[in-house]
Amino acid sequence: MSTALQALAAEASTCTGCRLAAGRTTVVFGSGSPTADLMFVGEGPGAREDEQGVPFVGRSGQLLDRLLAEELDMDRSDCYIANVVKCRPPGNRDPRPDEIAACRPYLERQLDLVDPTVVVTLGNFSSKLLLGTDVGITKLRGQAYRFGDPERHLVPTFHPAAALRGGADVLARMRADLVRAWMLVEAG
Numbered sequence: 001m002s003t004a005l006q007a008l009a010a011e012a013s014t015c016t017g018c019r020l021a022a023g024r025t026t027v028v029f030g031s032g033s034p035t036a037d038l039m040f041v042g043e044g045p046g047a048r049e050d051e052q053g054v055p056f057v058g059r060s061g062q063l064l065d066r067l068l069a070e071e072l073d074m075d076r077s078d079c080y081i082a083n084v085v086k087c088r089p090p091g092n093r094d095p096r097p098d099e100i101a102a103c104r105p106y107l108e109r110q111l112d113l114v115d116p117t118v119v120v121t122l123g124n125f126s127s128k129l130l131l132g133t134d135v136g137i138t139k140l141r142g143q144a145y146r147f148g149d150p151e152r153h154l155v156p157t158f159h160p161a162a163a164l165r166g167g168a169d170v171l172a173r174m175r176a177d178l179v180r181a182w183m184l185v186e187a188g
Contacts, residue, residue, distance in 0.1 A: 002034035004113050008106065012086055017102035020087035020095075026053040030082035030110055037185045038078075039116035040064070041107065041126040042159065044085040044095050055081045060160035064122075067160075071178045080114045082107060084125050095125060104129070111148065118144075118184045119152055120177070123159030130154055137162075141177055144184055155181040 009029040015021060028045035031054050040056075048058035056064050056076075064081075068074045085095040085103045095103075107129075111119070121127040124137045130147055131140070131154060140156040147154045157177035163170045 002113060005030075005034050005110070008109050008113065012106050015086070015102075015106075018087075018099045020085060020089060020099050020102075023090050024087040025050045027086045028053055028055050028083060028088070029086055029106070030080060031055060032076060032080035033078055034080065034114060036078065036080040036114055037117040038072075038074075038181060039080040039082070039111070039114055039119045040122055041119060041130065042081070042083045042122040043125040044083050045088045046092055047088065050088040055083050056160070059164060063160040063163060067174060067178055071175050072182050080110075080116065082110050084129055100125070100129060111152075115150075116152065117188065118181045119147075119154045120181045121154060121156045123162065127154075127156040131156070141173065144180060153181075153184045155184065 012029050013027045015027065028049045042056060045055060046058050049055055055061070065076055068076060068079070084107060085099050086106060089095050089099070119130065121130055127137050127140050128134060131145055133140070137156055137158060141158065145154045155177055157174050158166070158170050163174050
């Protein structure tokens with residue numbers, strides 16, 4: 001991790017900006033290459049992530065790891081993985097607007113510091129937040145968008161948990177989205 005990312009992670013580790021701080025075991029800041037061309041942004045940590053302090057280590061993370069290997073011939077250490085909120089919502093409930101707002105500066109700073117070419121949003125929360133829309137993931141996915149300053153590519157796809165529940169069709173769509181993201185990375 002770069003010095004600047006380490007400093008930001010240290011700052012986040014003591015955050016008490018919202019109610020999620022009271023119930024966390026650890027802040028799940030992010031992991032992977034600090035110079036990654038490809039960044040994944042999920043919703044928030046689950047129980048396994050809260051225990052280990054690393055995003056996407058549970059069943060959803062295992063599926064993401066598998067898709068990275070199979071579709072992109074890539075290991076998670078080659079990309080950067082973060083979440084919208086850095087602390088686990090109780091009972092894995094959806095993060096609330098004030099919790100998202102409290103964590104947003106950390107995510108924006110992660111985007112600035114990693115400076116990826118392409119961001120893949122996993123699910124509704126990260127897609128809606130970064131695109132500034134109320135449109136759901138089912139309608140958003142299947143294409144790439146320009147966002148941010150500096151302008152980057154954003155490829156929304158389903159959260160791996162949806163693929164675990166939704167079966168082969170959702171998984172096939174996720175695979176196609178990952179290939180789309182990689183083509184944008186390669187195009188520069």
